[in-house]
Amino acid sequence: MSSFVDAERHRLGRSALDAGADAPTLCGDWTVHDLLVHLVVREGDLLAMPGIAIGPLWFLTDRAMRRHAGDPLPDLVERLSVPPLWSPFRLPVVDRTANTLELVVHHEDVRRAAASWEPRTLAAHEQREVWRALGMAGVGLVRPAGVPVRISWPGQGSGSDRVRTLRRGDEPVTVSGEPVELAMFLFGRDQHRGLTFEGPDARVAALREASLGF
Structure with a gap:
């Protein structure tokens, strides 16, 4: 396979x-x-x-x-x-x-450079691969923001299978959404859909305005 x-x-x-x-x-x-x-x-x-x-x-x-x-x-x-x-x-x-x-x-x-782009539908095991990779690379990707960050994949269970802490600290920003959409955001792309941001307003703004990625 x-x-x-x-x-x-x-x-x-x-x-x-x-x-x-x-x-x-x-x-x-x-x-x-x-x-x-x-x-x-x-x-x-x-x-x-x-x-x-x-x-x-x-x-x-x-x-x-x-x-x-x-x-x-x-x-x-x-x-x-x-x-x-x-x-x-x-x-x-x-x-x-x-x-x-x-x-x-x-x-x-x-x-997504095309005006008519739509999100792809990946198989469940493929989404898990992207999620796993985000857990490994995400620490470096969010470093430029300088604020505590967690990512969440809603509806996928509890604990580490659903939430990853990318930068520790009190009052983190939690970004929730599908793995590919999270990946696009964390790599500094604006073309993403369905993400939600929870946390202190100033920290959410700092994360969204940061030059994320490597």
């Missing part, structure tokens, strides 16, 4: 082809083609990887992306479907840890 990350790779690829290489995304001035180049370079160019993780080495990634600037979109989609043999992302544990949110959010960056 293929993993959620495998499935999301293929779904992102199909959405990219449907949108077209020159279509906009939610990633600033990047087109769909630019976004696919980023994903392919991130996974397959060993020389460029330090530039993604270490800010001062950004030029390595920029150089690699320029090398692939002329690659046809279908070729990029094909390369995204399976990481190269030498890529650390070929290891399932690395792929799951590093790519669950990366691929979900970037897939939505393609989908």
